[in-house]
Amino acid sequence: MANKIIQWIDRRFPLTSFVKHELTGYPTPRNLSYWWNFGFLAGIVLTLQVVTGIFLAMHYKPDASVAFDSIQHIMRDVNYGWLLRFMHSTGASAFFLVIYIHMARTLYYGSYRAPRELMWWTGQGLLLLLMATAFMGYLLPWGQMSFWGATVITNLFRATPFIGDQVVVWLRGDYAVGDDTLTRFFALHYLFPFLIIAGVVVHLVALHTVRSSNPSGIDLADKDNIPFHPYFTSKDFFGLGVFLIAYFTVVFFFPHSMIEAENNIPANPMVTPNHIVPEWYFLPFYAILRSVPNMVGGVAAMFLSVMIFAFMPFLDRSRIPGGARYRPVYRVLFFIFMLDILVLGYVGYYPPTSQTIAIGQVATFYYFGSFLLLPFISKAEDQWLFKKGLPPNIIALIESEAIEKRILPQRRRRGDIT
Amino acid sequence: MNKFIAVLVLHCFISPAWAEEAKLEKIQVDTSVLAVERGVDTFMNACHGCHSLKYVHYRDLAGFGVNKDKISAWRGDSTLDAAMTSLMSDDAAMQSFGKIPPDLSMMTKAREGGNSYLYSYLIGYYLTPEGMTSNHVFPETKMPDALGMSGATDPAQRSEVQAKAHDIVSFLSWAADPHEAERLTLGYYVIGYLIILTLLLYNVMLAVWSKIK
Structure with missing residues (x-):
């Protein structure tokens, strides 16, 4: 019976071949480490956010006079409303954490290089959408930090050339952040996740065209690829279990750590909080914004600091496979860059003092410097490594894979493999 | 560079003035x-x-x-x-x-x-x-x-x-x-369940992967 139904569908829709091609038979490098779990996890967190978000939207009221009250209604009166809300507020941080690890893995292993540039760029677009979604969602509780955070960030668009003031009014729907801002942010906060889903589909189609990268940095021949299912489904689900333990530990035991104390005070345009801070995931970029003394320059630097990742395929001139694994200089650069981001995050969290400004400026300088010098450093490192000779194991791997690729068409013709 | 790191490390131990309450x-x-x-x-x-x-x-x-x-x-x-x-x-x-x-x-x-x-x-x-x-x-x-x-x-x-x-x-x-008390109680059950589930998933993974080692 089941077979008949599947046959019926297959005559009209490529169900079986799709599942075989993209899941049960999808060839995946067998040497993927746990760092390759985070793309799957990002998909899961996206789903969690969409599902909890839809249920929250059933009880939330996007109206400046009752938005804060409706959150309290969700927290107190809606059945398990507190769970939905804490899952959603913790999920936002989990999403960024997972995405940042996903990006760091790509940077470390050089997965952005040819032929995966489009994966990297669609990922960059998804990051921007995620940031916009998170920023707009943060306004919805209508607390003090929501209000003032939105005020500060929308105000940055004043730096737009010629039409700055109009852009700010256009974004806010009013001269100041108010009810109109709240309603439009709510509408867009509901829309953007679906744009993200569409972006994820593009990201996955690109992935299934170029296939996963792997820690060796070489596209492995068929003998080193194994079907996605059951090998990587089982691995991904184990990773998911570990992730959920961490996530639900925060949701159930430390949920308030994800909500600024100041945001439990209703928005009040007459009272500015002493200390306006964005959420942790924006802190490094916020620090860069504040490190440039001039506002327009600061805004430009902040946007560039996010967008500059897109240039990585051009900036990295090395031909050595495997990213940082076989590239000692790049590896050092990578870890200092990670440290630099932590320093920027620290600087972004504290109110500016002459000391933190100085540290922030050095860190900002290093941030951009490491991108701008990368072409020269990677080229020099490449020449140095080739002159010195690559490690024997990687030479052996490159050679065996080359042979594998040469004999592959012959074996295929002989019918050894399908 | 060393100087920068030193300043940074020192800075971590100095609580900023604004926090002095x-x-x-x-x-x-x-x-x-x-x-x-x-x-x-x-x-x-x-x-x-x-x-x-x-x-x-x-x-x-x-x-x-x-x-x-x-x-x-x-x-x-x-x-x-x-x-x-x-x-x-x-x-x-x-x-x-x-x-x-x-x-x-x-x-x-x-x-x-x-x-x-x-x-x-x-x-x-x-x-x-x-x-x-x-x-x-x-x-x-x-x-x-x-x-x-x-x-x-x-x-x-x-x-x-x-x-x-x-x-x-x-x-x-x-x-x-x-709902704090309810949250904490439910939390122990959820985490307990997830730990058991994750251990099972770990064993499933090992069993699946043992076929190709």
């Missing part, structure tokens, strides 16, 4: 029904005259297990479904204090330091040499010393005020997060 007394909140019940009692006598608790309803107290007779005494003419709004009108509050006393529903979550902040604030009142009351934690406060800490001189009196402050914090901590 009065030391908060760290407290462990008693979340028992009895403590909360004593807390509501003190709250109704000392705080509710001016402060509202608009997100808490009298029925929530009943749901938590507070004595029904006590609730009827506190709510007076209000229905069980009514929010615990304050007895003072906004106009009267403006007349007396120059500002409307903040709603206390979320107070233990709306300040850095939470419960400890609130406790330290309540017992932070003292008499200045000029004979005025002031507060160590929040010097600009407009609130009078409702619990009488500044006038309490002998240790017995002081510990009585401290006990009252403790109870108020117990109550307000519950008021700000009424």
Whole structure:
């Protein structure tokens, strides 16, 4: 019976071949480490956010006079409303954490290089959408930090050339952040996740065209690829279990750590909080914004600091496979860059003092410097490594894979493999 | 570079000047029904005259297990479904204090330091040499010393005020997060379930991967 139904569908829709091609038979490098779990996890967190978000939207009221009250209604009166809300507020941080690890893995292993540039760029677009979604969602509780955070960030668009003031009014729907801002942010906060889903589909189609990268940095021949299912489904689900333990530990035991104390005070345009801070995931970029003394320059630097990742395929001139694994200089650069981001995050969290400004400026300088010098450093490192000779194991791997690729068409013709 | 790292490391040990506020007394909140019940009692006598608790309803107290007779005494003419709004009108509050006393529903979550902040604030009142009351934690406060800490001189009196402050914090901590107990209990079950599930998934993974080693 089941077979008949599947046959019926297959005559009209490529169900079986799709599942075989993209899941049960999808060839995946067998040497993927746990760092390759985070793309799957990002998909899961996206789903969690969409599902909890839809249920929250059933009880939330996007109206400046009752938005804060409706959150309290969700927290107190809606059945398990507190769970939905804490899952959603913790999920936002989990999403960024997972995405940042996903990006760091790509940077470390050089997965952005040819032929995966489009994966990297669609990922960059998804990051921007995620940031916009998170920023707009943060306004919805209508607390003090929501209000003032939105005020500060929308105000940055004043730096737009010629039409700055109009852009700010256009974004806010009013001269100041108010009810109109709240309603439009709510509408867009509901829309953007679906744009993200569409972006994820593009990201996955690109992935299934170029296939996963792997820690060796070489596209492995068929003998080193194994079907996605059951090998990587089982691995991904184990990773998911570990992730959920961490996530639900925060949701159930430390949920308030994800909500600024100041945001439990209703928005009040007459009272500015002493200390306006964005959420942790924006802190490094916020620090860069504040490190440039001039506002327009600061805004430009902040946007560039996010967008500059897109240039990585051009900036990295090395031909050595495997990213940082076989590239000692790049590896050092990578870890200092990670440290630099932590320093920027620290600087972004504290109110500016002459000391933190100085540290922030050095860190900002290093941030951009490491991108701008990368072409020269990677080229020099490449020449140095080739002159010195690559490690024997990687030479052996490159050679065996080359042979594998040469004999592959012959074996295929002989019918050894399908 | 080394210098930069040194500055950075040093910086981590210097707490920035803005964080230099009065030391908060760290407290462990008693979340028992009895403590909360004593807390509501003190709250109704000392705080509710001016402060509202608009997100808490009298029925929530009943749901938590507070004595029904006590609730009827506190709510007076209000229905069980009514929010615990304050007895003072906004106009009267403006007349007396120059500002409307903040709603206390979320107070233990709306300040850095939470419960400890609130406790330290309540017992932070003292008499200045000029004979005025002031507060160590929040010097600009407009609130009078409702619990009488500044006038309490002998240790017995002081510990009585401290006990009252403790109870108020117990109550307000519950008021700000009424589902906390339920959340923690459910949390242990969920995490326990996930640990077992993850161990099983780990074994599934090992079993699957053993085929190709």
